[in-house]
Amino acid sequence: MSRAKIAAAALPSMLLAPLVPFVMASCAETDDARPSEEDASSIIQPPDVDASASDASDAGPSCDAGDPGCVSKLLTCEEADFCPVPSAVDRRYVLTAVWGSGAKDVWAVGSGGTITHWDGAAWKLVPSSTTDTFHAVWGSSASDVWVAGSSVTLLHGAGYSGGGGAWTPAPAFSAEEVDYVYPGRVHAVWGANAADVRVGGAPFGADTPDGMISGNLLRRASADAGGGAGWEVLSGLDGRWHDATARAIWGSSARDVWIALDNGNAEPWARGTIAHGTASAAGDPLTWTAVDSKSTAPLESIWGSGAKDVWAVGGGGIVRRFTGGASFAIVDGVPTTEALHGVWGSGPNDVWVVGDSGTILHFDGAAWSEATAAFPLGKKPDLKAVWGSGPNDVWVVGDAFALHFTGKKAGR
Numbered sequence: 519m520s521r522a523k524i525a526a527a528a529l530p531s532m533l534l535a536p537l538v539p540f541v542m543a544s545c546a547e548t549d550d551a552r553p554s555e556e557d558a559s560s561i562i563q564p565p566d567v568d569a570s571a572s573d574a575s576d577a578g579p580s581c582d583a584g585d586p587g588c589v590s591k592l593l594t595c596e597e598a599d600f601c602p603v604p605s606a607v608d609r610r611y612v613l614t615a616v617w618g619s620g621a622k623d624v625w626a627v628g629s630g631g632t633i634t635h636w637d638g639a640a641w642k643l644v645p646s647s648t649t650d651t652f653h654a655v656w657g658s659s660a661s662d663v664w665v666a667g668s669s670v671t672l673l674h675g676a677g678y679s680g681g682g683g684a685w686t687p688a689p690a691f692s693a694e695e696v697d698y699v700y701p702g703r704v705h706a707v708w709g710a711n712a713a714d715v716r717v718g719g720a721p722f723g724a725d726t727p728d729g730m731i732s733g734n735l736l737r738r739a740s741a742d743a744g745g746g747a748g749w750e751v752l753s754g755l756d757g758r759w760h761d762a763t764a765r766a767i768w769g770s771s772a773r774d775v776w777i778a779l780d781n782g783n784a785e786p787w788a789r790g791t792i793a794h795g796t797a798s799a800a801g802d803p804l805t806w807t808a809v810d811s812k813s814t815a816p817l818e819s820i821w822g823s824g825a826k827d828v829w830a831v832g833g834g835g836i837v838r839r840f841t842g843g844a845s846f847a848i849v850d851g852v853p854t855t856e857a858l859h860g861v862w863g864s865g866p867n868d869v870w871v872v873g874d875s876g877t878i879l880h881f882d883g884a885a886w887s888e889a890t891a892a893f894p895l896g897k898k899p900d901l902k903a904v905w906g907s908g909p910n911d912v913w914v915v916g917d918a919f920a921l922h923f924t925g926k927k928a929g930r
Contacts, residue, residue, distance in 0.1 A: 581896055587875040589893045596927065600878060600891040600912075605920035606634050606641045613915035614653050614902045619660040621907040623678060626915045627652035627665050633685075634920075635678050636913070641920060644683045646673065653719075656707040664688075664715060668701035669722040669736065690717075690736050690749045691724045699724040702734070705765050705818075710772035714739050718764025718777060734764055735777075755793055755806040760784075762791065768820040768828070773797040775804060776828055778817040789816045792830065792846065810845035811838050818859050819903075823866045831858035831871050851886050854879065859916075860903040868909050872901040878914060878921075891921055 581588030595601035607613060611629045618624030622638030631648040633655075634641045646652075650667040657663035661677040665685070673685040691699050702722030709715035715738040723732040733751040754760040755777070762779040769775035775795040781788040790813030795804030811817060815833040822828035828840040835855040838846035856874040863869035867883030876898030878889040891914075893899065899917035906912035910925035 587898050589876075589895050589898060592895060593890055593892045595892045597890070598892040599889040599927070600914060600921040600923050602892055602894075603636075603920050603922050604641060605915075605918060606643045607632055607918045607920075609918045611918050612902070613918060613920065614651070615655045616903045616905045616913050616915045616920075617655045617657060617663075618905060618907060618913070619657060621911045623660045624905070624907075624913055625655050625657070625663060625665075625678075626913075626920060627655045628915075628918075633665060633683075635683065636920075637678065642681070644678070646685060648673075653703060653705050654707040654717075656709065656715075658709055658712040658715075662712045664707045664709075664717075666704040666707045666717055666719075668704050668719070669717075669733075670699060670701045672704070672717065672736075688749075690722075690751060691726075696724040696726050705763070706767040706777075708767040708769060708775075709738075710769060710775075714772050716767050716775070718767050720763045721761060732760075734760070734762060755795070758806070758808075759791065759793065765816055765818050766820040766830070768822060769795075770822060770825040773800065773802075773804070774825050776820050776822070776830075778811075778820050778830060778832075780816040782816075787814050790814055790832065790836075792817065792820075809840065812846055812848050813838060818857075819861045821861045821863065823863060827866045829861050829863070829869060829871075831861045831873070833857045835873075837861075837871060852879065853886055853888055859901065860914075862904045862906060862912075864906060864909040870904045870906070870912055870914075872904045872914050872916070874900040877901060878904075889923070893919075 581590055583590040611632050613626045613628040616626045624636035626634050629651045631646040631650055633644045633646045635644050648671060650671040652665050652667045654666040663675045663677060665673040670689040670691060672688045674688045675683050675685045677683060700723045702720040704717055704719035706718045717736040719734065721732060721734045723730060731751060733753045735752040737750045737752060738748045759779050759781055761783040762781040764777055765780055766778040773796060777793045779791040779793060781791045790811045792809050792811045793806045794809045795806045797804050811830060813832060813836050815836055817830040817832040820830045826842050830838045835852050835858060837849040837852045839849050840846045854877050856877045858871055858873035860872045869881040871879040876891060876893060878891060880887050880889055899919050901914050901916035904914045912923040914921040
């Protein structure tokens with residue numbers, strides 16, 4: 519990436535701490551600036567793990583039958599809505615994100631540089647050449663896939679082939695361009711197409727020969743879909759939200775993009791900020807406006823079935839829905855107060871939400887229901903993300919689990 523592609527700005531207030539050398543940041547620290555937000559998904563495990571220990575169906579210790587966060591009675595895959603499928607990932611690891619181009623091409627990523635791929639028959643580990651934690655995965659097609667952990671841990675791949683996949687590093691900063699960098703954790707990757715990709719996360723900064731630069735968003739708007747060329751560093755949106763952490767990105771098109779922002783660093787009451795970017799014509803820059811989310815808690819995932827049906831979920835069982843107007847609506851009847859981390863659906867009447875303590879919820883257009891899973895005995899896993907190719911092919915990941923829904927069981 520040429521330096522001309524980097525938009526210069528003053529470092530946000532949260533980045534006043536000393537920056538770390540690039541060579542260290544590129545393979546170690548990908549955390550947000552808020553230490554209090556540390557969670558298991560950022561744990562870096564040793565790389566020499568035994569994949570044979572990865573079968574998440576192995577039973578764990580029993581627990582109190584009265585504890586809703588524990589499994590004391592086993593369900594079989596014939597009885598449960600979701601069935602665990604061996605992920606090829608060591609159980610000490612966490613899977614943080616999942617995306618696919620179709621039923622036989624699904625990617626999941628997580629801690630310790632974990633990348634695993636589903637080919638329709640089995641999950642197989644794919645080397646990433648890093649031990650950084652990945653928090654996001656997205657692609658425009660089976661042959662154009664992005665994996666992200668931080669502003670310097672960005673990988674681009676041409677898809678799964680020959681039993682594996684090759685990844686090309688595509689950092690926002692290269693070692694030749696910067697002396698020091700604070701990488702910042704990336705939480706989201708989304709694109710309208712292969713040549714219009716957006717990356718968001720915690721604020722990051724770098725010391726370059728041209729001066730200090732910073733941002734919390736990256737945009738790649740280039741006809742060249744590979745390599746790392748074309749990244750533009752953005753500090754906020756339309757002059758706002760410089761210190762915010764971008765938690766989620768989704769759009770119905772290149773002219774209709776939503777970003778969930780935790781702006782608690784600047785305004786403690788604005789942790790549930792949602793920005794909406796629109797353009798009147800193709801190719802025009804987006805104009806960003808704040809849309810009231812009716813939430814003071816961070817919103818961690820956004821998905822929509824269309825421009826007028828957008829969902830957001832977050833801490834404390836928060837679910838919000840936008841169907842037009844100036845604000846999101848509070849969704850009532852959600853049967854949980856657990857933190858929610860992922861939302862996806864095949865349409866407005868088929869929406870899945872996942873979160874802590876094994877929470878899997880389904881909305882059928884009229885009411886919410888709690889889905890069951892064939893978890894092993896013991897504490898239920900925290901679930902981080904959900905994606906599907908259709909209403910009868912849905913994947914949920916988290917705490918090394920890969921859970922598969924293939925349609926309602928007879929009698930349920």
